[in-house]
Every structure is written in structure tokens, then in C-alpha cells.
Amino acid sequence: MKYAKLIFKNILRNKRRTLLTISSLVVSLFLIISLATILTEFDRGTDEASPLRLISRHAVSLGFVIPMAHLQKIKTVPGVKDAMPFSWFGGIYKDERNFFANFAVDARKLREVVPEVKMSDADWQSFINDRQGAIVGQKLVTLYGFTPGQRVTLKSPIYNQSVEFIIRGVYTGSDEKTLYFHYDYLNELLPAWAKDQVSTFSIMANSAEDVPRVGQAIDSIFANSDAPTKTESEREFALSFQTMMGGVKQFLYGIMAAITFSLLLVMGNTMAMNVRERTKEVGTLKAIGFQRGTIAALFLGEALMVACIGAGIGIAAAAAVFNAVDLSIYIPNFISFVPTGETLVAAFVLSLFVGVVSVIYSAYRVSGLTVAEALRSTE
Amino acid sequence: MSEPIVRVRNVTKRFVRDGFEVIALDQVDLELYEGDFLALMGPSGSGKSTLLNLLAGIDRVTEGEVEVMGTQLTRMSESQLATWRNAHIGYIFQTFNLVPVLTAFENVELPLLLTKLSKAERRRNVETALDLVGLSDRMHHQPKQLSGGQEQRVAIARAIVTDPDLILADEPTGNLDARSGEEIMQILSTLNHELNKTIMLVTHDPHAASFAAEQRHLEKGVLTEVKEFAARQHVTV
Ligand SMILES: Nc1ncnc2c1ncn2[C@@H]1O[C@H](COP(=O)(O)OP(=O)(O)OP(=O)(O)O)[C@@H](O)[C@H]1O
Ligand SMILES: [Mg+2]
Numbered sequence: 001m002k003y004a005k006l007i008f009k010n011i012l013r014n015k016r017r018t019l020l021t022i023s024s025l026v027v028s029l030f031l032i033i034s035l036a037t038i039l040t041e042f043d044r045g046t047d048e049a050s051p052l053r054l055i056s057r058h059a060v061s062l063g064f065v066i067p068m069a070h071l072q073k074i075k076t077v078p079g080v081k082d083a084m085p086f087s088w089f090g091g092i093y094k095d096e097r098n099f100f101a102n103f104a105v106d107a108r109k110l111r112e113v114v115p116e117v118k119m120s121d122a123d124w125q126s127f128i129n130d131r132q133g134a135i136v137g138q139k140l141v142t143l144y145g146f147t148p149g150q151r152v153t154l155k156s157p158i159y160n161q162s163v164e165f166i167i168r169g170v171y172t173g174s175d176e177k178t179l180y181f182h183y184d185y186l187n188e189l190l191p192a193w194a195k196d197q198v199s200t201f202s203i204m205a206n207s208a209e210d211v212p213r214v215g216q217a218i219d220s221i222f223a224n225s226d227a228p229t230k231t232e233s234e235r236e237f238a239l240s241f242q243t244m245m246g247g248v249k250q251f252l253y254g255i256m257a258a259i260t261f262s263l264l265l266v267m268g269n270t271m272a273m274n275v276r277e278r279t280k281e282v283g284t285l286k287a288i289g290f291q292r293g294t295i296a297a298l299f300l301g302e303a304l305m306v307a308c309i310g311a312g313i314g315i316a317a318a319a320a321v322f323n324a325v326d327l328s329i330y331i332p333n334f335i336s337f338v339p340t341g342e343t344l345v346a347a348f349v350l351s352l353f354v355g356v357v358s359v360i361y362s363a364y365r366v367s368g369l370t371v372a373e374a375l376r377s378t379e
Numbered sequence: 380m381s382e383p384i385v386r387v388r389n390v391t392k393r394f395v396r397d398g399f400e401v402i403a404l405d406q407v408d409l410e411l412y413e414g415d416f417l418a419l420m421g422p423s424g425s426g427k428s429t430l431l432n433l434l435a436g437i438d439r440v441t442e443g444e445v446e447v448m449g450t451q452l453t454r455m456s457e458s459q460l461a462t463w464r465n466a467h468i469g470y471i472f473q474t475f476n477l478v479p480v481l482t483a484f485e486n487v488e489l490p491l492l493l494t495k496l497s498k499a500e501r502r503r504n505v506e507t508a509l510d511l512v513g514l515s516d517r518m519h520h521q522p523k524q525l526s527g528g529q530e531q532r533v534a535i536a537r538a539i540v541t542d543p544d545l546i547l548a549d550e551p552t553g554n555l556d557a558r559s560g561e562e563i564m565q566i567l568s569t570l571n572h573e574l575n576k577t578i579m580l581v582t583h584d585p586h587a588a589s590f591a592a593e594q595r596h597l598e599k600g601v602l603t604e605v606k607e608f609a610a611r612q613h614v615t616v
Binding site: 002003005006009010012013280281283284285286287288289290291292294370371372375 | 458463466478490
């Protein structure tokens, strides 16, 4: 296109101003991509929840425990393939800052009920064979350097109890930031008041169609017991967490909107200055025979070129940084912190939008001046 | 006698500013023929630029008719006028009005970007135009690397590169020292003399005006005397 050179030279007209505009684009896009990636992670729980699993907990809240004895009855419900305790221990490794999830489970069933957890047969075997054994996700190894055979002590403020485990395997898949250990082993160590109880059961249904019916059947069994249950699909369970998170999501969207708005102001101001300073030149171009549309298109092209450069750098930087350092290691419940393709494309479209909106009014106004008016401009 | 290139009939131009009406041109009649070189003189505010702008299709009449190359400018839309200007008018400004970020070559090429010419054809025309104003060796300089006289020569090259029928110059020497002004007038004179270009020049400077074949005066919007020169005494080429 024969005007590309003219547009490019116009961008370089005021190098410092262009550089500042591009910088604010880069920084804003980096931030927006980061926030969008957090939002993606918030939604991941529901997106990746297993369609076959249910979670059963106390009907009142997760803060209440249910008796281990429920398990036998749950297993007899038609449509239930298998079930096991999946009990929150809340153990802390050395320091409260080292937060990671740890659950008491049935080591022999974990592989069946949570197939996302992947480990070699040998590791599964040594985990199952050692009552004191525990397995950890790959990211915990990255964070704390856990190695098989290492003794790890977790102290739970819930039970006011320290328990020592021996690492027997490192798994991949799922969040890779959880430590699993034997329920039986914990149960032995706990004081009488805390024995034979769990926070939740994890239940595997035979088929996805069975899931709603299984949930209802289980809850009706315990409806009139001391510990009524609430059993829902893992997806519903994740959704109820999201409702709790709703405010945070709204807040993040608000910040993203605010960043976009201030970017619009910055770029709009720059483009308005660029256009205003060139009013007389617009008169010259018109005197030469340039059409209104061509002149407006030149300014639009200028804003789009700046937006593309800023977007290109911002998106490339975000993609490079988040691929190089996986922030999910440091954030509880985050499985990954890599912006999705959709996020990057959306960021690009957003910057094009900002580019167009920033210049549209100035370009419309200045290109609509009569030749005489534009030439008389003293800007 | 052949048809005139420019025919201005009974043209009045009024401006309204702050509620006051200013009559910039008052029932002006004017004809220019191919090869004419007219210098338009008159005091500041007498309406010289206004008349030039009407001929260029840059401004519109209040009353009367302007016909250039057989086209009624009064009846054309802004967009049609722009296309028409590109093909038929070469306009030279007192303040040169070059695009500062473009080289001399690129400035001269601007009007050709609007045509269907190929890149090679554009290059050839630009080089010819710059050669005519004696700036072949400054082709890739930016305006800020040129003297005022050289800048105006680039502006002249830009005005003639489309081979327009009518060249309009509004005080082209007004911002230049005497020597540079002389050079500019020599070039315009050559364009008129050698290439038979029709030129209308607005100037305050009697010396510059003396390069023209004919002088007319505007006083408060009224076109007065006709002063013909017997010979073009300054042509030295
Ligand atoms: N856009 C405008 N709005 C209002 N008045 C105008 C406008 N353009 C010109 N005028 C007025 O019209 C009259 C003629 O102006 P014009 O620019 O044609 O004069 P000029 O002969 O070119 O003067 P100068 O030698 O100073 O360039 C002046 O009184 C001027 O103030
Ligand atoms: Mg004037």
C-alpha cells in the first residue's frame, strides 16, 4: 500500500510521544492479560471437573465433619462404582506461608477415583504398601525439593496434631500441588474426639447419567441421621466455590475495564494532539486533492499501527514471561498460569478497538474541515 | 480567439465574522487564457487570496460563477472538487507547506499517490519536476535540511508534477529573501514561457509582479486597472 510509508513516517514524527504511547499499551496489555489469565483459572474448576465424580459433605457446611461409617452405606447405592474418604487435613509444612492442599484418602482407591493423578506402577505400589507414605505433585517438588524417601512433617491446626509422612511418589496431572496420604494412618494418630470422621467423600459413579440420581439417593439415606449430607457433582461443587468467588471476579473485570478506559484516555489524548498539530497539513493535503476519507484513513492507519506495535510487544512479552515462569506454582489452586490463545487474541482485538476509538473523533472532525479552514489553522 | 481557461463572472464573496459581514470580493469579472501569466496585486485584506481560493475550488462563491477548464466549480461537491483539484490545479503557498517528515522526493510524489500512475511512472514524473526546479541533487533531503528558497522550489515541483492546467501561487516569495525570491520568479517565468503554463500569482512585491505578463489590482474586493507588459523583460533563460 502506497500510503504505508507516509503512515510510518508520521508515527516517527514525535518519537518520544509515540514511545510513551506504545509503552502504556504494552504495560496495560500485560496487566490485562495477567488478569484474564487469573479469570481463566477461576473458571477451570468447573471446566475440568470430572463428569463422573460426586462429592458428599455435611449438609450444613464444609466446616462440619461426617462419620466415616457413612461410607459403607454410600457404597451400596446403585450406580456407585466406588467411593473413598477425601478428607481435608489442613497440614502446614514448616511455615504458614508454605500453603498447599493435603488430603487423607484411601491409597488403594485414589488411582481409580481420581484418574487424573498419574504415577508409575512402582510408585503406586510403594505408596499403597507404606501406611506412613504420601505422594506429592510435581510442582511441590519444584517448590520444596521433596524427594522420594524424604520424611515430611505436617502440622494441622484443625486437630492440633503433627504427623510425619514419608514421600513415596511424585505424581503429575491435575494441579500437581497436593499431598495425598493414608486416611487409616491419620485416623490412628488422631485423638478420640476426632477419630472416624471425614470432611468429604469422593464418589465415582458408573456413568454420567447416574450422577444426579446417586446424589439424591445418598442424601436421602442420611437425611434423618445426625449427620445429613449434601452430595453434588464435582462440577456443582466447583460452581458453589465460584459463587463465593463471584465478587472477586467482578472486581477483576472492573480493574480490566478501568485499565482499558485509562488506556483509551492516554491514546485518545495523544492522537488528538497528533491530529490537532497537523490541521494545517490537512489543509495542504486537501488542496493537493486528498479526499476526506483518505485523510481520515491515514490517521486511523496511524493509530492502528501504534496499537499493533504496542499489542505485539505486550502480548509477546506476556506470553514469553508466563511461559518461562509458571506462576501457578505459587498460587493455591492454580493449575497453570499461561495465557490461553483466546486471551491473547482478545487482547489484540482490544488494542485495535482502543486504537480506532482513540482517533475516530479527531480524524472525523479534522478531515471534515473545509480546505480554507484547515489552511488557516495556526496550531 | 480560443476559449478562456478561467472565467469568473460577477463573483461576490462575503464572509460573516462575529456578526459582521465582510465583502471580500465585490462583483468580480475575470478571464484567463492558456499561457497567461497574471500578477494580482493589492493591499492586505483586499481579497487576493480569496479570489485565488475560489479558482482553486478551495472556497465557494457567495454569488456568481467560476468556470475553470469548462467546469462549473460552484456546482461540485467537496469530494468532486478534491479530485478535480488534483488533476487541474497546482497550488503554491507562501509558507511552502511541505510535509516535514517526508523527503523532497516524497513531498513531490504526494499528488501522484492519488493518481493511477505506477511506481515507476511516479518516479519519472517526480524526477522530471525536481529537475525543472533544479533540485535533482536534493531529492532525498528533508525540508529542514533545505533553505527556504529550496523548500519553495520543492513546493513548485509538487505543484507542477501532475502537469496541471492552472498554477496558482499565493505570495510565493513572501517568506523569502530577495535572491531566493528572484530564483522562484525565474522558475515561474520559465514555466510560463517555455512550457506555456497558465499562472496566476498573488504578490505584494512590484518586482515579483513585473515577471508577469499582466498585472491587475484589487481594492476592497473590486478588481480595477489592467496593466499589460509589452514584453517579458525579465526572462533570462
Ligand atoms: N474565512 C474568513 N472568515 C472571515 N473573513 C475572512 C475570511 N477569509 C478572509 N476574510 C476577510 O476577507 C477579506 C479578504 O481577505 P484575503 O485573505 O482575501 O485578503 P488578501 O488580499 O489575501 O490579504 P493579504 O495580502 O493580507 O493576504 C479580509 O477582510 C479578510 O479579513
Ligand atoms: Mg492573502
